[in-house]
Amino acid sequence: MTRRSSSVTIRDVARHAAVSVATVSRYLNQNAPVSQEVSERIQQVMLDLSYKPLAVARNLATRRTQTIGLVLHNMHTDFFAPLLRGIEAVVSEYQYNLLVATYKHTSRPENLSPLGPQNTDGILVYADSFNEEQLIDLCRVKFPVVLIHRTSPAHLKIPFVTVENRTATRKIITHLIETHGRRSIAFLRGPFEQEDSRLREQGYRDALDAHGLIVKPALIIDGEFDQFVAYRNVKKLLSGEGQRFDAVFTGDDEAAIGALRAIQEAGLRVPEDVAVVGFDDSRLSPFLNPPLTTVCAPTEDVGRTAARLLFNLLQEQPAEMATLLPTDIIIRRSCGCPASAAMN
Amino acid sequence: MTRRSSSVTIRDVARHAAVSVATVSRYLNQNAPVSQEVSERIQQVMLDLSYKPLAVARNLATRRTQTIGLVLHNMHTDFFAPLLRGIEAVVSEYQYNLLVATYKHTSRPENLSPLGPQNTDGILVYADSFNEEQLIDLCRVKFPVVLIHRTSPAHLKIPFVTVENRTATRKIITHLIETHGRRSIAFLRGPFEQEDSRLREQGYRDALDAHGLIVKPALIIDGEFDQFVAYRNVKKLLSGEGQRFDAVFTGDDEAAIGALRAIQEAGLRVPEDVAVVGFDDSRLSPFLNPPLTTVCAPTEDVGRTAARLLFNLLQEQPAEMATLLPTDIIIRRSCGCPASAAMN
DNA sequence: TTGTACGCGTTATCAC
DNA sequence: GTGATAACGCGTACAA
DSSP, rough: OOOOOOOOOOOHHHHTTSSOHHHHHHHTTSSSOOHHHHHHHHHHHHHTTTTTOOOHHHHHHHHHOOEEEEEESSSSSSHHHHHHHHHHHHHHHHTTEEEEEEEEOSOOSSOOSSSTTOOSSSEEETTSOOHHHHHHHHHHHTOEEEEESSOTTTTTOEEEEEOOHHHHHHHHHHHHIIIIIOOOOEEEEEOOSHHHHHHHHHHHHHHHHTTTTTOOOGEEEETTTTTHHHHHHHHHHHSSSSSOEEEEEOSSSHHHHHHHHHHHHTTOTTTTSEEEOOOOOOOGGGGGGSSBBEOOOOOHHHHHHHHHHHHHHHHHHHSSEEEEEEEEEESTTTEEEOOOOOOO | EEEEEEOOOHHHHHHTTTSSSHHHHHOOOOOOOOHHHHHHHHHHHHHHHHHOOOHHHHHHHHHHEEEEHHHHHHEEEEHHHHHHHHHHHHHHHTTTTTEEEOOOOOOOTTOOSSSSTTTOOOOEETSSSSOOHHHHHHHHTTTEEEEEESSTTTTTTOEEEEEOOOHHHHHHHIIIITTTTOOOOEEOOOOEEEEHHHHHHHHHHHHHHHHHHHHHOOGHHHHHHTTHHHHHHHHHHHHSSSSOSSSEEEEEHHHHHHHHHHHHTTTTTTTSEEEEEEEEEOTGGGSSSOOOHHHHHHHHHHHHHHHHHHHHHHHTTOOOOEEEEEOEOOOSSSSSSOSSOOOO
């Protein structure tokens, strides 16, 4: 390995400043006193040589990367934009780096995670990107992890931050029932692997139960948090026999796009014939036609909170185990309420 | 530095497999023949010890990080979502890591970039996140860079990928003039630092000139690619005297949101009284009211292309200097055309 | 096909 | 306050 790097190293700085490498290092890291005189000399030399410490070398020496990771299972939805924005804000505040990767666990072990102890000091794991086994592995080596939009497996005690799904869903369905007198409410289920989906389904069932309405399996169909899947399945439901419904809870706002279209293409009016409500309050929802009544999830705040928690972990400070961010119902037109002042 | 790490290293593997570190390394990197027998022994030991190579150590040894960076000047717009999606797709294809950071150059030098040779093998620089001086520095050390949504300073010869701005703008303005007979077209200028803004302004001027229309400075106002700025300034323009206009090109789709609102709140109809056209074809534009006629910019493709170029650079393969992705006009309602089949 | 020995740029320990 | 130097974990000439 004779190819000496052309870049200027701490040794060069030390030589030119007529001090030892150790002193330069101390000056750099401010972790031990260095005389005023020497400091100035070093600073000057660093400028002259335009010396830049090589991150990877310090990383090896310190065994820290100054980087945190974010694992997403995909980037297809608009959901991750505010999430990322929140995370990035905190990360840059801490002068850290942010590594972003998509990953979906599979049964095959050779499909190994791009993010982990090899290249980060800690990671943020979104929903079901990692399975329990992977989380166990990380816990075993005491690697800092914060879960986003999922709770921790009970025995692992991994801090997590997610939003209030069940109660909010119960409330918005209750609104449909009590305020608008809807009694046949369809539900577009999200991906079963995602906890959000399951909790929203529970909230849906809660509300129906509480009002003595029967949960009809035929009215629970797959929406997959996806515009096109929702479109197809709502269309199918509409063309079926005896599956009358006067409202639909779309699971999330993406699916609402497809549901609205299917309903309107069938010649039905929203909200008069069929009311529609979603979940997330995505950027699009106020612009849908009619504007979508939905549950506002504070996604950017979720990102910020999760990132802060992770930094607490990194600094071995206490970190809240469970963070459940509150969600609000945003009333617009699609539920049947009159056009409100609360546009956008 | 006596604190021996508890983690298992390549040396442990070598010892247990009764071979040298070099052989283990060769097995790992598949860059030199290793006998079948030894291979199997090593593989078994690695499994037993659940050995994971430390990325940072190989990085130091190879002087490569297996990471590319993306520098954004902010994450406030929805624009970066498809961009990121495109980039991420290519990055994961190459089994690389993606570091994302926001950064806005300032005059103060202490505000140093979070991304560069210290932590990446190459970077993607969006628009004006870096100034020319910073680009010069990177070129000097021959650091691989690809520019996104801006051209290279002439003397630097940095590959870039951006979209066709000027001609597309000229076309969409021409559509307003020729098809819809508009003759007083306002323009919401984007941030001056962004090349996209300036080129779109030129396209606007081109179209007016070509039709013998006078460019009225009073009709060129700031939109800043921002919904709220656009709203305020269009409102102001509408309340002014003698600044009649029958159309507005909003610079981008974000600004269109604000412009539409300002116009409609003033009691004017879009497109009958004032036609509105934008640029980007963001996720929102088909959902605006009326659906927005705009220029479709292939943002995800921009991301993919830029990433591929960067990987070409990394592999010292030839890379196209200039990539100008084509843009298409998407006709919807807001220009005055009848509702077309081309919804969404 | 395998092993030896050193280099990568930095931090951290210890002695002074 | 400062210097000398051993780690850090891995890659890779070179020799065998």
